[in-house]
Amino acid sequence: MSRFPSVSLRSRLMMVVILAVLPALIVTFYSGLRQRQRALADTRATALALARDLSDAQEEIVGNTHRILVTLAQLPQVIRRDPEASTAVLARLLRLSEGSTNIVACDSAGQVFANVIPLIQPISYSDREWFQRVLQTHSFVISDFLIGRINGKPEVILANPVVDDSGHLQGVLHTALRIDWLNRFIAKRNLPQGVTGSVIDRNGTVLAHYPHPEQFIGKSAAEIPVVKRVLDEIEGVAELPGLNGEAYVFGYASLRKVPGSMHTVVGTP
Numbered sequence: 621m622s623r624f625p626s627v628s629l630r631s632r633l634m635m636v637v638i639l640a641v642l643p644a645l646i647v648t649f650y651s652g653l654r655q656r657q658r659a660l661a662d663t664r665a666t667a668l669a670l671a672r673d674l675s676d677a678q679e680e681i682v683g684n685t686h687r688i689l690v691t692l693a694q695l696p697q698v699i700r701r702d703p704e705a706s707t708a709v710l711a712r713l714l715r716l717s718e719g720s721t722n723i724v725a726c727d728s729a730g731q732v733f734a735n736v737i738p739l740i741q742p743i744s745y746s747d748r749e750w751f752q753r754v755l756q757t758h759s760f761v762i763s764d765f766l767i768g769r770i771n772g773k774p775e776v777i778l779a780n781p782v783v784d785d786s787g788h789l790q791g792v793l794h795t796a797l798r799i800d801w802l803n804r805f806i807a808k809r810n811l812p813q814g815v816t817g818s819v820i821d822r823n824g825t826v827l828a829h830y831p832h833p834e835q836f837i838g839k840s841a842a843e844i845p846v847v848k849r850v851l852d853e854i855e856g857v858a859e860l861p862g863l864n865g866e867a868y869v870f871g872y873a874s875l876r877k878v879p880g881s882m883h884t885v886v887g888t889p
Contacts, residue, residue, distance in 0.1 A: 664857045667871030667888045672855075674809060674817055675873035675884040681718050681797075681805075682778065682877050686760050688713050689780035689793045692723070698734070699784055701727055701791060706734035719802065720795040722770065725782070727791045728755070735770075743769055745792070750777050754792045758783065762881035765799070765825040765838055774799035774838055776827060776882075803833040816862065816887040820847055822880050829863065836863055846870045850883045862887045 692698055692713060697705035710723040714736050717723065725734035730746030732739065745751045750763035763777035779794035806817050806828050819828040824842030829835070841847045846860040850872045862868045868887030875882040 663869045663888050664871070667869050667886055668855075668857050668873075669871070670811065670815065670817075670888070671871035671873045671884050671886040674806065674886060675875065677805075677809070678819070678882065678884065679875060679877060682762070682875065682882075685717050685720065685778050685795060685797070686780065686877065688717050689723075689760070689778065689795065692725075692793050693780055693782045698725055698782055698793070699790055701725070701733050703733050707736065710734055711736045714795075717795055719797050719805065721798060723793065723795045724770075725791060725793050726751070728789050730792075733791070737770060739770070745769065745794075748777075750779055750794075751792060754779050754781050755789065758789060760878065762875070762878045764821045764823050765827055768796055771796075776802075776821070799827060799837060802828045803830070803837070806830045807833075811886070812888075814889045816864075816868065816885075818863065818885040818887075820850060820883045820885060822851070822882075824848075824851055826863070827882070846872075846885065846887075850874075850885055851880075854879070 692710065695709060697709060706725050710725065714720065714723050722735065722737045724732055726732050726745055730744045730751055732743045750761050753761045758781050760780045763779070766775065766777065767773065768775045775796040775798050777794050777796055779792055781789050782791040782793055784790050802819065806819070807830050809817065811817050811830060817830040818826060820841060821827055823840070824847045825838065825840050826836040829837065841863055844861070844863055846858055846862055849856070849858050849860065855873045858870050859867065860870060862870065868889055870885055870887045872883060872885045874880060
């Protein structure tokens, strides 16, 4: 008598069918897996390319503004802090500064001595973190998100030192990159449907967001997983939850002009 129970004809036929279709199923599975891997690789490449493109566009704006401030900082009337002559030249060069509505010149104590927009009362920037950074580093700096002292609107400050021929700091020139303008700029970049675009400052505060900027501007996103990654790296790709809680493939790139100051993040679904 057999030690194993007899296998019915029906069971044998089922085993034959399974063995016959199993190779095809395996091939289909791995083919689908390869397709998904290729699609994910394409999505990652697209996200990074979009982030680089958006960051490069901002890089150009910041670079142009920096050149204007450097040019102004070399003019004799600015170095000697001549209010009337400085104001006239600031107004002329302001027309070349994209996204800005004012250029301000301060002495080394932070007191404004020239300004394109007329002031109602004297203003000092000595307590501003970005101003103190310029004094410490004698270099071009970009501020975090803040509310403008003159116009009362959200903005980011781009500031450059004024140094005389002896290397002594005589003052600081700065201009404000308006947050509303930055958001319109991103909206005009024609990102693909379903793609999000954000600009984050060095503290993780949202400077700009597309779409629906009003939901995010000025709010801290420092604890959002993708923002944590962005603040730690110069450039890369990550699959993480975004500002709205939904999972995206994110490409991100940081401003090279002032490393760590502004980060561009593009999310693709």
